[in-house]
Amino acid sequence: MALGLPENVFIANLDKLANWVRANSLWPMPFATACCGIELMAVGASRYDIARFGAEVMRFSPRQCDLMIVAGRIVMKMLPVLQRIWLQMPEPKWCISMGACACSGGVFDTYAVVQGIDRFIPVDLYIPGCPPRPEQLIQAVLDLQEQIKKTGTLTGREFQRRTQLQTPHLRPAAPTDLIVAPGDYSTATLRWPADDKYPVHPSRRLPLLQDN
């Protein structure tokens, strides 16, 4: 009040203000596929009530969301859908991988389940557990808020700066020790149409994701 400001006027760093706004109104996009999704619903329901932390506005349209919560296992047929939805979300966006299945495949080390979504989309926060307790999810949201508050800027420079890869992009999509049968992706039974002018390994191409 030394400056003689009238009441109800604060002086703050605008960056901080932007962060504060972003962090406390996360709109999650519940990408709930399996059992973890039910726990996600429990977090939204009355006993755990995620509304206390400003993240209760579950929007099912990716265009309105800034936090994707991947709850449940992602399988071969679902992964292109997941990637497409991730691409549809506007920046700034974050991703929480909830549960052992989304983080690493969990108990499902089988032919159909993707062993960790971080092989294919960027993930900011991992929650272990099968399923994680609701408290863990709430803690994850708090941690993410903490992270957002520390790093954000008003103009969103940090999102433009994110040009270097933050995901395990450079490691082979499937470590060879995980492939039991002989052969690699070129002999795998699921093939993408061949495209010679694209020098990327066939396993890294984006054939399904172009909007038509």
Place this chain on the structure above:
Amino acid sequence: MIAYHHILETLRRITGCSHLELRTFRDNVRLEVPREYLYPVLQHLKEGFGFDMLIDITAVDYLYYPDARRRFGVIYCLLNTSTGQRLVVKTYLDEPDLHLPSVFPLWKAADWLEREVYDMFGIVFDGHPDLRRILLPESFADYPLRKDYPLRGRGERHNFPTLSRAES
């Protein structure tokens, strides 16, 4: 309740097939049918003996089963909803000729169940209205529940493009 041996006798008489066999284990009664007679037998079970509900169709790959002589067994679990009687009908198939008649005309429930067996074992049901893969992607080229397919697959699960922060 109709006695099972009576069902067996009647079926033998009507279809003229002498290779029908009845086996009992605990409370399960299993009728083993050569596959040429599968459709007539099932039809009689439905129309003559009131087995009006098809509970399940599934298959087993006997590749590594001790002392097994046939490769695939296909199993039909039937139920008579008015008496509560159950019957398991089983037939065997061998490798090159994996064809069976579809029972979709008898029970509509067979639609998806047969598609699943086709998806998982590659057994073709002739006369099925829409025999496509049901659980796996269309581009998948293997039959995962066969015993010679490895549990962890052949790398299909990781055959996808990677998205990074910069790209998204």
Place this chain on the structure above:
Amino acid sequence: MPLELVETWETTSNQKQYLWTLNFGPQHPATHTTLRLILTLDGEKVVKAVPDIGYLHSGFEKLGEDLNYNQYVTIVDRMNYISPVANEIAWHHVVEKLLGIELTPRCQYIRTILAELARISDHCLNIGTAALDLGAFTPFLYAFYQRELIYDIIQEASGQRFHPSYTRIGGLMYDVRHEWIRKVRAFVQSFPKAHSDIHRLLTRNRIFVQRTKGIGVLPRELAINLGCTGPVARASGVVRDLRKDEPYLAYGELRDTFQVVCATGGDCYARYLVRMEEMLESLKIIRAAIENLPSGPVNIDVETKEVLPPKPETWRTIEGLIQHFELIMTNRGLNTPREEIYGAIESPNGELGFYIVADGSDRPYRCRTRPPSFVHFAVFPYLAVGHQISDMVAILGSLNIIAAELDR
């Protein structure tokens, strides 16, 4: 998606009409998890519905061939994930049938109580989310609170609130404690009030009734022909309940305490009413079972060499340790008959069966699940035709499709 000209399908007019195709799901709030429908629409009316499934196919059955009879219970849990205990009970029911094990009375009663609690929690979630999709948010919160109470009970018994993996061949992981019995009693006391709250919010709610009555009618013959079981079949007038018809666990002794709930409407509203009433019947079973809970051991005799010895015995006595290793070590394990068996229980969703092929070792050679959701979702195209697109949500909600059980 652009308008396109498609062949008319079972429409009365013989001219070609402008129909359009709508892709519904797999990531859509009303499909709950990962169902996908391809709807052909005439204006807002559905002319054809083609479900596309497999978006959660994770190879349960293949995995089962790799795990032994006790381990697979952890995977079975994840099948119908809104009532995991029912799956465990189904799995071990069939395994025990294969091995010819007769459970102790106490174990039978505890499993019965858990199965009925699972039924209540399943129906709660189903009704809550079905109402949520039709625009009523409050019943969802009420129903979910009841589920939390059931989670507490299950957590008290097993230590995990969601996927307890509580059953073992020939018994349970541990015996229950007195605190558990107190919690079950308290739940039996408090549940009718919550039930009547939901009942008063929905049963005569005009919007809810108008959106469910006469929608998705499933006639009795079609229900039988399509293999429907459980609440879906009973709402269409198929009087069948494995708890009465083929009693297992303690249902034989408790058969006078409950009735089979049936309706004749066959529409979404009938299915809702059947589920609501079934919860009260389940509560009666729980009340009778908890008051008559027998004493005695919860596992069968260790001498049969089929059940894992209790943990204190494993840690403190040499016999227990040997017995434990006999069952756990990879080259030992259970001796199973070289036979195949089909067994089923009445899960909240319908007949949940397993077809096990045993080859003499301690792992199933093949363990097929007969999933009720899979059969029920195949019904959907028959129910959807002729209704408005907004009714799809009501039909989906009333069938209670659980994606993990659907795709396995």
